[in-house]
Amino acid sequence: MLNWFKVLSILIKKDIKIEFQTKETLVTLCLFGLLIITVFSLSTENNSLINQNFGAGILWSSVIFAGSIAMVKFFYHEEQNKTLQSLLVMPVPSELILFSKSIVFFIFLSISEIIIFLISSVLFNLNIFSLKLILGCIVFNIGYSVVGSFFGVISSKSSSKEILLTMLLIPIITPILMFIIATTNDVIRSELNSNFQTWLGLGISFDIIFLTLMSYLFGKILED
Amino acid sequence: MKVNAKKVLMLTKISKSYQNNLVINNFSLDFNYGDSVGIIGKNGSGKSTILKISCGLLKPDSGNVLLMGKSFDSTEDGLLIKSRMGVVLHEDMLYPQLTVFENLNFYSKILGIKNVNTKIEELSTLLNLSDYLKISVSKLSNGNKKRVSFAKSLLNDPDILFADEPESNLDDNGKEIVSKIFNDRRKRGLTNFFSTHSEIFLEKCSNQLINLKDFENA
Amino acid sequence: MVRQIYLIATGIVFTISIWMIFLWAPTEINQGQVQRILYLHVPFAWASMVAIIAIAFTSFLFLLTKNDRWDNLSQSLAEVGLVSAVVMLFSGIVWAKPVWGVWWTGEAKLTTALVLFFIYCAYLLFRNYFPPGNARNRIAAIIALIGAIDSPIIYYAAQIWEQNHPKAVVGPLASEESSLNGEMVITLLFCVLTVTLLFVGLVWTQYQTNKLLRSKNV
Structure with a gap:
């Protein structure tokens, strides 16, 4: 078990080191996300009452699409240099590859969300910072990173990576997407009478189900 | 299945096809610890595929692979084998x-x-x-x-080293070094399994030769 | 030959069901003629829901047996399932406007149906975009399983969503439910039977087509 954590931390350190060298994934995530936010901000009148109605939609569509583009980048090099294969002939349990990728992407996603939320709360005059949202984001990011890494590895072998990843990822994560949008809506409109607990239960169960399922299936998608 | 402790690698009746194209048909092979085995054959005859199947990167459609008496099918054994082998492929990885x-x-x-x-x-x-x-x-x-x-x-x-065309891309000095490594390993009783096109390299480094031409109609 | 007889029989049954829909079944009092969409909408919704369960089942069998026939069947089911989902969505939209006053609402069933449609798309898109071979078929089966496991979760999430958002329904049928009399129920059941026959016939035909296409690729 000690060895398990050690290998996991080596894998994570390696990915973060590479990201420090190239800065590709994080920059893609933040810039692309901000670009979508900017396009939306051009089309609104900066009236916070109106923005309250579709703020959640804007925020999350930018995170989702920026996330899936960054995910493609994140796996592109691994496939290009066959480094995933080299881990397969090393004594590394396959689910650790999934976990390390998910954890690293979780970190990137969280950083980019902080930046995107800060900027959009300025652009749209929204007040969105609350403990509820942070908790929701953590649950959402776990699900998104795990399912995204799973499909990221699958689609990295195809020639149309971007469209394939997006098409696979978004329908599957619909439940947690609904959860996070409902939560964000509540926070933006400062509504108290919501069923946040039911949603949180759903989000956590989604994470647990898919974490188990995908760590079990991950070995099967790697072999040729 | 009988496990022969002397055999480092045992492939039994391996078949593998890519997109309905049968590359390897009913191929069997085994050799002992300390052997240095070279495998030759035309392009597309399945040299790389056999190497990749032996080191667990590819799964055969049918047949059995035993490396050091253990199978990749069990996760624990697989990890144990993997910690004791080395792999060099075309890609640098x-x-x-x-x-x-x-x-x-x-x-x-x-x-x-x-x-x-x-x-x-x-x-x-x-x-x-x-x-x-x-x-x-x-x-x-x-x-x-x-x-x-x-x-x-x-x-x-590693106890066993897999190498797909180890001499390709290397200059004379590099080839010299690699064949020295192979021979040193052989002297120490370690196993090498490689594919090659170069007859000189084959002569220098192997004590056993597998020509895929002999298997074509088998 | 058997298939042709089956298809002809299905055609006859289909003709009868059209007669039942338009001439035999009485017009519903609240909704008028437009209610007759029900006789197509419900059976196709049924077909697309059953198809995803069937695909999960055949995919599971494929993973278990590695027999290509199951993979072919999954693909054929998905192709016909996608068409059923499109018919269901389109007939639903056309029906909702005069009855509810809106083309679309955030109702749980509707959201689930839409996401189901996208899961079918993703599955078929994957089959097209991924390099063909054993790996593709296996991953496709895994995607189908994941989609099937996800669908009840999506439905549950859509239900929680619905609780928070009161329906924006303002049409003539906003408050009262429609009542079906005996003849209508018989027609509906007959149509479910017809569409099931049609569905099986289409999957059967598609299965044979795919089999031919696959054998041509050798």
Whole structure:
């Protein structure tokens, strides 16, 4: 078990080191996300009452699409240099590859969300910072990173990576997407009478189900 | 199934097809510890496929693979085998963003090697890589990448070394070094399994030869 | 030959069901003629829901047996399932406007149906975009399983969503439910039977087509 954590931390350190060298994934995530936010901000009148109605939609569509583009980048090099294969002939349990990728992407996603939320709360005059949202984001990011890494590895072998990843990822994560949008809506409109607990239960169960399922299936998608 | 303790590798009735194209049909092979086995054949005759199946990268459609008496099907045994083998393929399988040292350091940590620095120093001297340790892999020539790839596969001093065309991309000096490595390993009772096109290399390094032509109609 | 007889029989049954829909079944009092969409909408909704369960089942069998026939069947089911989902969505939209006053609402069933449609798309898109071979078929089966496991979760999430958002329904049928009399129920059941027959016939035909296409690729 000690060895398990050690290998996991080596894998994570390696990915973060590479990201420090190239800065590709994080920059893609933040810039692309901000670009979508900017396009939306051009089309609104900066009236916070109106923005309250579709703020959640804007925020999350930018995170989702920026996330899936960054995910493609994140796996592109691994496939290009066959480094995933080299881990397969090393004594590394396959689910650790999934976990390390998910954890690293979780970190990137969280950083980019902080930046995107800060900027959009300025652009749209929204007040969105609350403990509820942070908790929701953590649950959402776990699900998104795990399912995204799973499909990221699958689609990295195809020639149309971007469209394939997006098409696979978004329908599957619909439940947690609904959860996070409902939560964000509540926070933006400062509504108290919501069923946040039911949603949180759903989000956590989604994470647990898919974490188990995908760590079990991950070995099967790697072999040729 | 009877496990023969003397055999390091046993392939039994392996078949593998790509997109309805049967590449390997009912292929069997086994050899002992300490053998140095070279495999030759035309392009597309399935040399790489056999190597990849032997080292667990590809799963055969049917048939059985036993490496050091263990099978890849069991996760625990698979990890045990993998910690005792080394693989060099056509692709370098290195992280181009990292330096040579960082690459080797990463892989040796994964393999759980003690005295990482001494080991890397030893291998880089052996493969004439000492000057390149601080340089990122993306800036290396193909020949040097191949050398790093070799260094990577030798980190754990593997019981069995798989190499797909080990001499390709290398200059004369590199070929010399690689055949020396192979012969040293043989003297120490370690196993090599490689594919090649070069007859000279084959003569130098192998004590057993498999020609895929002989299997075509088998 | 058997298939042709089956298809002809299905055609006859289909003709009868059209007669039942338009001439035999009485017009519903509240909704008028437009209610007759029900006789197509419900059976196709049924077909697309059953198809995803069937695909999960055949995919599971494929993973278990590695027999290509199951993979072919999954693909054929998905192709016909996608068409059923499109018919269901389109007939639903056309029906909702005069009855509810809106083309679309955030109702749980509707959201689930839409996401189901996208899961079918993703599955078929994957089959087209991924390099063909054993790996593709296996991953496709895994995707189908994941989609099937996800669908009840999506439905549950859509239900929680619905609780928070009161329906924006303002049409003539906003408050009262429609009542079906005996003849209508018989027609509906007959139509479910018809569409099931049609569905099986289409999957059967598609299965044979795919089988031919696959054998041509050798």
